[in-house]
Amino acid sequence: MRNYTAFVATNTIPNSQMKTMTPPPWKVGELAGRTGMSVRALHHYDEIGLLTPTLRTPSGHRLYQQSDVERLQQVQSLRLMGIPLDEVRRxxxxxxxxxxxxxxxxxxxxxxxxxxxxxxxxxLQGLAEHLDTVESASIDDLCQIIQVTTAMEKYFTTEQLEVLRDRRSSITEEHMHEVRDSWNEIIPKVRNAMSANVDPASPEILAIAKRWKALVEEFTGGDPKIAMAVKTMYEHEGPSLQQHLGEVPTQEMFVYMGKAFAAMK
Amino acid sequence: MRNYTAFVATNTIPNSQMKTMTPPPWKVGELAGRTGMSVRALHHYDEIGLLTPTLRTPSGHRLYQQSDVERLQQVQSLRLMGIPLDEVRRxxxxxxxxxxxxxxxxxxxxxxxxxxxxxxxxxLQGLAEHLDTVESASIDDLCQIIQVTTAMEKYFTTEQLEVLRDRRSSITEEHMHEVRDSWNEIIPKVRNAMSANVDPASPEILAIAKRWKALVEEFTGGDPKIAMAVKTMYEHEGPSLQQHLGEVPTQEMFVYMGKAFAAMK
DNA sequence: CCTTGCACCTCACGTAACGTGAGGAATTAC
DNA sequence: GTAATTCCTCACGTTACGTGAGGTGCAAGG
Structure with missing residues (x-):
């Protein structure tokens, strides 16, 4: 190992005084090794002006003095706290x-x-749980689930979502299919009745209203807030939900069935 | 608005049939507007081959078909889950x-x-609390605190750190200075005694041992595990801690004082 | 027909903090 | 004296686009 005193100090110094002098500066590799940093990182700090070694050998090798080492330790401290280099420098x-x-x-x-x-x-956790209850895991299914759940996040509060998730996990997949089939059966009937101007108080509509109410009751668990949220969601997201959930009631259907409910009492 | 059927289909189609045809494709701006994405993002997806529109006008304008829109929705879904584009594509x-x-x-x-x-x-929270108890907030202090706390994290368990933090917050800054001054007074005495080969059982060392024990007791709260951790930390991090904490006992001192403790009984 | 204005196109640089070579000079070791 | 390290300076790659720059396409008004 050489010492670099030759170009640090301009005059020659006897050996007896060497021991009291400032310690020899370090080269990048040495500093890197001692501080656990990479050489590239030190180069980088130099590039961005965060830590410029005070000395260079005539050939351009970086030499880090004690003061540089201290600054590096400061940099390391602040970086440990996740502070970006930009702010560290400031x-x-x-x-x-x-x-x-x-x-x-x-x-x-x-x-x-x-x-x-x-x-x-x-x-992601909810998604994973859902994926584990359904055995078909196609990408389309995955995206559908994501679409629906993210849509729901917009309309339900966190607790409501938890209630729904709890209930869903206690329901068999078979039963969920049944429910969907029921909706797919009921909704066209309602649509037909509406376009045919059937009286909402007529017996066949009242029968449908009963099934409708039971389905809603089951999904919402009787919570009127959840029922409202579902309604709002259907009104706003109807078209896109339809692709994923199958038939979804429109706002007009809600109004129509509302009349039927009134007539039921 | 034009329709681009001219180069989508190769033969001419009467207007009556137009309505049953596939809907007109969308240009980037339109797709961006409807999906809430930026035009640049769509360009980017095209660049990386994640979503390449199936059609282009002869002049190079991108035209997104229904199938493209669906793919984009899938991409959006998966991105919502924080999945990187690379994996989305895969x-x-x-x-x-x-x-x-x-x-x-x-x-x-x-x-x-x-x-x-x-x-x-x-x-960071611990650091902030510490900064709030000390009124001097120089960068050097900041880095010192970080150094010490990160060093401590290596030697103490989480619960131990919490104990220490709790106790520290109930101690005045003044008292902390007193403690430090006490150490700074005691340690040189011990060092001198050791180099002078003073018997650890001598009365003056026993007096020092008492104060030493009290200081340790106070810091560790009587927990021998914390005492051990402190000792280990001093042994390993002595030199660097010394800069920040003032005088710190060496392993030899622990041994020496251990003899004094034995003689106290 | 010409211009105006908007939407569109293709580069291409910038972001944070370096990792990872490439190619060449300097130092160190044998 | 030569070989093996270590050092140097470019310079590209990483993520998911943002942000112009400079040029074309296209529908409408004069």
């Missing part, structure tokens, strides 16, 4: 915000980010 | 892993990521 150069503010800002950002990730994780 | 093209596996993998990744973020948030 902090160390004394420009911009105070440490307190930077930390507070970062905490806020982090919490926001974590909340997003958590919501995503919940969605 | 999924939709039927190559690679099954939906189940992809979802499971992503859940695992997400949880890992969330755990990391949470640990980071905890660190």
């Amino acid at each position: 902090l160390l150069d004394g420009a911009g915000l105070s440490p307190r503010e930077v930390i507070a800002l970062h905490i806020a950002k982090l919490h926001e980010h974590i909340a997003l990730q958590n919501r995503l994780a919940e969605r | 999924l939709l093209d039927g190559a690679g892993l099954s939906p189940r596996e992809v979802i499971a993998l992503h859940i695992a990744k997400l949880h890992e990521h969330i755990a990391l973020q949470n640990r980071l948030a905890e660190r």
Whole structure:
């Protein structure tokens, strides 16, 4: 190992004084090895002006002094806290915000980010559970489920969704098919009756109204808020839901059946 | 608005049949507007081969058919779940892993990521609390605190750290200074005694041992595990901690004081 | 027919923090 | 003296687009 005193100091110094001098500067590889960073990272810090070694050999090799090492340790500390290099530089150069503010800002950002990730994780978890109850796992099915669940997230509160999820997990797939078939059977009948101007209070409509009510009751668990949310969702998302869920009642049908319900009492 | 049937179909079709034909394809802007995506995103999807419109006008304008729109919806669904475009393409093209596996993998990744973020948030929170108890908030202080706390994370369990944090928050800053001053007073004495080969059982060392024990007791709250962890940490991180905490006992001192403790009984 | 204005096209750079070579000079080791 | 490291400087790749720049297509008004 050489020492680089020759071009650090301009005059010659006897060996007896060498020991009290500043320690020899480090080359990148050495600094990298001792600090656990990569050489490329140090190059990068130099490039962006975050950590420029105070010395270079005449041939261009970087030499890091004690002060540089200290700065690097500061950089490492702040990076450990997830602070971007840009802000690390601003902090160390004394420009911009105070440490307190930077930390507070970062905490806020982090919490926001974590909340997003958590919501995503919940969605994925629900999706996974759904995939495990259905044996057909085609991409189309997958996308349909995603579409429907994301649409539902817009109209239901978190607790309502949990209620629905709990109930769904306690229901057999066979039964879910039955329910869908029932809707697919009922809705065309209602549509026909409406276009034929059948009186909502007529006996055949009242019979249908009974089945309708039972189906709604079963899905909503009797919660009128969930029923309202479902109605709102159908009104807004009808066309796109139709592709995925099969037949879906329109707003006019709700009105029509409302009359039937009134006549039932 | 034109229709692009001219180059979609090769033969002329009477108007009466036009209505039963496939709907007119959409241009990028229209598709973007209806799906809430940006035009650039659609261009990007085209570039990477994720969604290539089946048609183009002779002048090069993109035309999206029904099938393209469906594919886009699938892409949107999967992206909503945070799946990278690369895997979305593999999924939709039927190559690679099954939906189940992809979802499971992503859940695992997400949880890992969330755990990391949470640990980071905890660190930042602790840092912020610390910053609020100390009024001097220089960058150097900040980095020192980070260094010390990250070093501590390596040697203490989570519960131990919480205990320490709780206790620290109930202690005044003034008192912390007193403690530090006490250490700074005691340690040189011990060092001197050791180099002078003073008997650990001598009365002056026993007096120091008492103070030493009290200080350790106070910091560790009497928990021998915490005491052990502190000792291990000092042994491993001594030199770097010394810069930040002031005087720190060496392993030899622990041994020496151990003899004094034995003589105290 | 010509212009105006809007939607569209294709580059191509920028983002964060480096990883990963490529090709060549300098240093160190034997 | 030569071989093996270590160092240097480009420069592209990573994610999912944003943001112009500069040029064409196309429907409508004068």
